[in-house]
Amino acid sequence: MTDDQGTPAGGRPGELDAIVVGAGFAGLYMLHRLRGLGLRVRVFERGDGVGGTWYWNRYPGARCDVDSIDYSFSFDEDLQQEWVWTERFARQDEILRYAEHVADRFGLRADIRLGTTVTAATWDDRAGSWEVATDRGDLCRARWCIMATGALSAPKDPEFEGLESFRGVWYQTGRWPQEGVRLAGRRVGVIGTGSTGIQLITEIAPQVAHLDVFQRTPNFSVPQGNRPLDPGYQERVKTDYPRGREDARSSRNGVMRTLDFPEPGHGVRPIQSAEPAPRDDPEAMRSELERRWAFGGANIVTTAYADVIVHPDTNAVVADFVRDKIRATVHDQAVAEALLPHDHPIATKRICADSGYYATFNRDNVTLVDLRRTPIETIVPEGIRTTERTHPLDVIVFATGFDAMTGALLAMDLRGRDGVRLRECWAAGPQTYLGLAIAGFPNLFTITGPASPSVLSNVITSIEQHVDWIAGCIAHARDRGVSEVEATPEAQERWMEHVAALADGTLFPRADSWYMGANVPGKPRVMLPYVGGVGTYRDVCDEVAAASYEGFALDGRVAAAAAAVTPPPPR
Incomplete structure (x- = not known):
C-alpha cells in the first residue's frame, strides 16, 4: 500500500x-x-x-x-x-x-x-x-x-514515404483516440487486413462515404457467430465453472469446452504426432466443417481435426473449405480471388473472426486495393498513390499490427x-x-x-x-x-x-x-x-x-x- x-x-x-x-x-x-x-x-x-x-x-x-x-x-x-x-x-x-x-x-x-x-x-x-x-x-x-x-x-509505427505531406488525418488502431474519431461521410483508407483491420473494416463500411481497403496479405477469416448471451446459458456455465476452469487449464488453448457446442469426438493428439488423426470421408468432413462454420468462433473451424496445424493434407482440406466460402460470398470473382490466402497454411497466422467481412466487398462504397498487384508508391497530400492511381482520402487508418x-x-x-x-x-x-x-x-x-x-x-x-x-x-x-x-x-x-x-x-x-x-x-x-x-x-x-x-x-x-x-x- x-x-x-x-x-x-x-x-x-x-x-x-x-x-x-x-x-x-x-x-x-x-x-x-x-x-x-x-x-x-x-x-x-x-x-x-x-x-x-x-x-x-x-x-x-x-x-x-x-x-x-x-x-x-x-x-x-x-x-x-x-x-x-x-x-x-x-x-x-x-x-x-x-x-x-x-x-x-x-x-x-x-x-x-x-x-x-x-x-x-x-x-x-x-x-x-x-x-x-x-x-x-x-x-x-x-x-x-x-x-x-x-x-x-x-504498435508498429507507419513507415510510408510522404505521410507528413498528407492533408487529411491519420490514426493507428493501437493508439486510437479516447474521444473517438468521426468517420461518417468521409473517404477512408485502411492499410492492413489482419484481425484488427478486419474488425474495423466491417464496422465502418456502412457509415463512410467510401472505403479503400489496402490489402498487402490476404488472411483467413471465419464467422465470429457473436450474439447476446442467454442468461440461462451463462448461469449454467457459472454453475459448472469449477469443472470448466480446470478443463481449460489442462487444455491445448486454455479455453473451456463450450456447453452449447457438443464436440463430435475428434480427440486431441500430440502436436508432434507422426500420423494424421483419423479423418472422416470427404463428405463427412465437409459436413463437420459446415456445422462449425454455422456456429462461429475464431478457432471452431480450425480445430475440427487435431492435426490441422501439423499435416498439410488436413490443413488443405480446411483451407479449401474456407476459400470456397469466400468465393461463394463475394459477388465479383476477381475481388474474391484477390481475397483468397494462398501463401500460408490456415491457422499458421492468427485466424481472424468477423461479422460479415467478406460481404463488405459487395458494397458499392468499398474498393479492395490489392497491393501485391499495385503496390503503394507514396502518400501524397490528397491521399495514397499506388502504381495504378491515386486514391483520394480524408482519413488514413493504419492497422499494421504490433x-x-x-x-x-x-x-x-x-x-x-x-x-x-x-x-x-x-x-x-x-x-x-x-x-x-x-x-x-x-x-x-x-x-x-x-x-x-x-x-x-x-x-x-x-x-x-x-x-x-x-x-x-x-x-x-x-x-x-x-x-x-x-x-x-x-x-x-x-x-x-x-x-x-x-x-x-x-x-x-x-x-x-x-x-x-x-x-x-x-x-x-x-x-x-x-x-x-x-x-x-x-x-x-x-x-x-x-x-x-x-x-x-x-x-x-x-x-x-x-x-x-x-x-x-x-x-
Whole structure:
C-alpha cells in the first residue's frame, strides 16, 4: 500500500519489494497476488487508465475473439459469479469496464501510477535489487521486477514515404483516440487486413462515404457467430465453472469446452504426432466443417481435426473449405480471388473472426486495393498513390499490427548483470526459460513472455498461471531467505531448443507471420510462442517448482540436475 504521495507505507521514498510494469490484466492480478504476500508494490502504467490492450485499442469494431465467459479471471469465486457478460464475444468497452471493476473491487488503484512510462530498469549487483526509472522522473528500487507489458502492446509505427505531406488525418488502431474519431461521410483508407483491420473494416463500411481497403496479405477469416448471451446459458456455465476452469487449464488453448457446442469426438493428439488423426470421408468432413462454420468462433473451424496445424493434407482440406466460402460470398470473382490466402497454411497466422467481412466487398462504397498487384508508391497530400492511381482520402487508418511479444520489453533500456542489455542478449531472437525468466537477469519475471503459450492461448488463462507461479516462486525465496533467483543458461538453452523443435514439427514456420517475427523488418525469424499447449506447459512449470525450482540458481546455488531439464512431450 502507499500513502497519498505514492511513498511505500513503512518505507523510505522509492523503496519497494516489487515493481510491476503494466496495468493490464496481468499487472492487475500480479499486484493482487503480491499484496497477498504482504509485499510493498508499485505498478507503473503508461496509459491514463487500467486495462492494457483494452485501454489503447478503442477502434470501431474492437472485440475479443475468445468467448467472454472464458475471457475472465477465475481466481475469485465471487468475482466470476457476479460479473454478467452481455455478448458471446465482448466489445472493447465492456472488457475495459470489467478491468476497471477488478481494479476497484480489489482496491488496486492506490498502488498504480498511471500516465507513467518505464524507460529503464537496471540490475544492481551490489545492492541485489532493480533500479527502475520512468519518464516522469521516478527512480525506484525493488528486489523483484515483473514485466506485465503484454504480448501485443507495441504498435508498429507507419513507415510510408510522404505521410507528413498528407492533408487529411491519420490514426493507428493501437493508439486510437479516447474521444473517438468521426468517420461518417468521409473517404477512408485502411492499410492492413489482419484481425484488427478486419474488425474495423466491417464496422465502418456502412457509415463512410467510401472505403479503400489496402490489402498487402490476404488472411483467413471465419464467422465470429457473436450474439447476446442467454442468461440461462451463462448461469449454467457459472454453475459448472469449477469443472470448466480446470478443463481449460489442462487444455491445448486454455479455453473451456463450450456447453452449447457438443464436440463430435475428434480427440486431441500430440502436436508432434507422426500420423494424421483419423479423418472422416470427404463428405463427412465437409459436413463437420459446415456445422462449425454455422456456429462461429475464431478457432471452431480450425480445430475440427487435431492435426490441422501439423499435416498439410488436413490443413488443405480446411483451407479449401474456407476459400470456397469466400468465393461463394463475394459477388465479383476477381475481388474474391484477390481475397483468397494462398501463401500460408490456415491457422499458421492468427485466424481472424468477423461479422460479415467478406460481404463488405459487395458494397458499392468499398474498393479492395490489392497491393501485391499495385503496390503503394507514396502518400501524397490528397491521399495514397499506388502504381495504378491515386486514391483520394480524408482519413488514413493504419492497422499494421504490433512488434509482438518482444517489442514492449526491448523498448525499455533493460540491463541485467554487468550492465548487459536485453537487446544484446536477444540480438538473434528472444531467449527465456519457460517464458518466465531470462538468464543474466536475476529477480526479473516476464508474464506470458516469449517461449510460453501466450498468444496461442486464452491469454487470461495463461496470465493467471504465470502470476500464480511467479508469486509462488517469490514466496519460496522469501520463506527460505533467498535473495536472488535466476534462470541458468543451461536450462534456458534446453528450453529454447525444446520450443524450436516443437515449432519445427508444425506448419507454423511456413508462414511469414508475427508469430515468427516476420512482420517487423530486421527482426529475427523465430517462433515466438510455445506451441506445446497450455496443459503440457503448466505441467512443466509445476514440475520445475516442485523440484525446488529446477533450472534456477537460488543465491547462486543451482537446484540439483538443473542442466538436465528436459520437458516432457506435449499431450
